[in-house]
Amino acid sequence: MINLRTDNIPSDEERLLRIAEGDEKAFYSFYKEFAPRLRAYVWKSTRSDADTEEILQATFMRIWLSRDKIPAINNIQAWMYTITANTCLQHFRKQRNDRKKLEQLALSGKRDHDVSTPIDLVQLEEIKRAIGTALQKMSPRRKLIYRMNREEGKKPAEIAQVLSIPVGTVKNHLSASNKEIRELLIAAGYRAFILICVLLNFY
The missing domain is CATH 1.10.1740.10 (RNA polymerase sigma factor, region 2, helix turn helix motif)
Structure with a gap:
């Protein structure tokens, strides 16, 4: 004991x-x-x-x-x-x-x-779908910037150079997109997932 x-x-x-x-x-x-x-x-x-x-x-x-x-x-x-x-x-x-x-x-x-169990994998897939839903609601420019940062691993300065826009604009889009995803996941009941994402600097 x-x-x-x-x-x-x-x-x-x-x-x-x-x-x-x-x-x-x-x-x-x-x-x-x-x-x-x-x-x-x-x-x-x-x-x-x-x-x-x-x-x-x-x-x-x-x-x-x-x-x-x-x-x-x-x-x-x-x-x-x-x-x-x-x-x-x-x-x-x-x-x-x-x-x-x-x-x-x-x-x-x-x-x-x-x-990993079938239940674990189902929950992970549900979270991925929830994030995908949030992405679909974003403007094309915001979605592009988010994907370049999260999926391609590009830094804000690199994105700004590729898209020929100010770095501040890139950071504003990333901040807004992260907020949208957080709010959607919290509303869906994934508070623990939000904690993990914050810890990993995912948002």
Whole structure:
């Protein structure tokens, strides 16, 4: 049985139990500790900032969706890296841009420990559809700027140069588009997803 501490700093076991119960603050603390390690781990496979952030976002979303499994896990770090490895595998399968990387990950990944369930995947697809719905409501220019930034990994200055518009205009469009997506996701009940996106600088 876990002994609760009397100070304000939760033990690792306490924090994991809180996450399992849906505590977003505990999850925020968990993210701050482990995201840098997972980002470095993923980047070694992708060598792409855009792909790394996409995989990291999906990884932490899956961790959150699988939080009910946490109390039964003996090695939380191994569990997280397994989720990350499988998320990488799924990403490369979907993109099919680099078969060599896929083969390398397949050799080291532990597919039999994949924690993704049909329910997890359905929820992720629902979130993607919700974001797609928000994008469809944007003006063509705003949608273009958003996709150039999020999907192509271009910085505001690069977008401004390509489109021959001020950097400030690009930043304003990105800020507005991010606000629209946040509001739609919050209205759809994805508050925890918003937290993850903010932590990952997705918005």
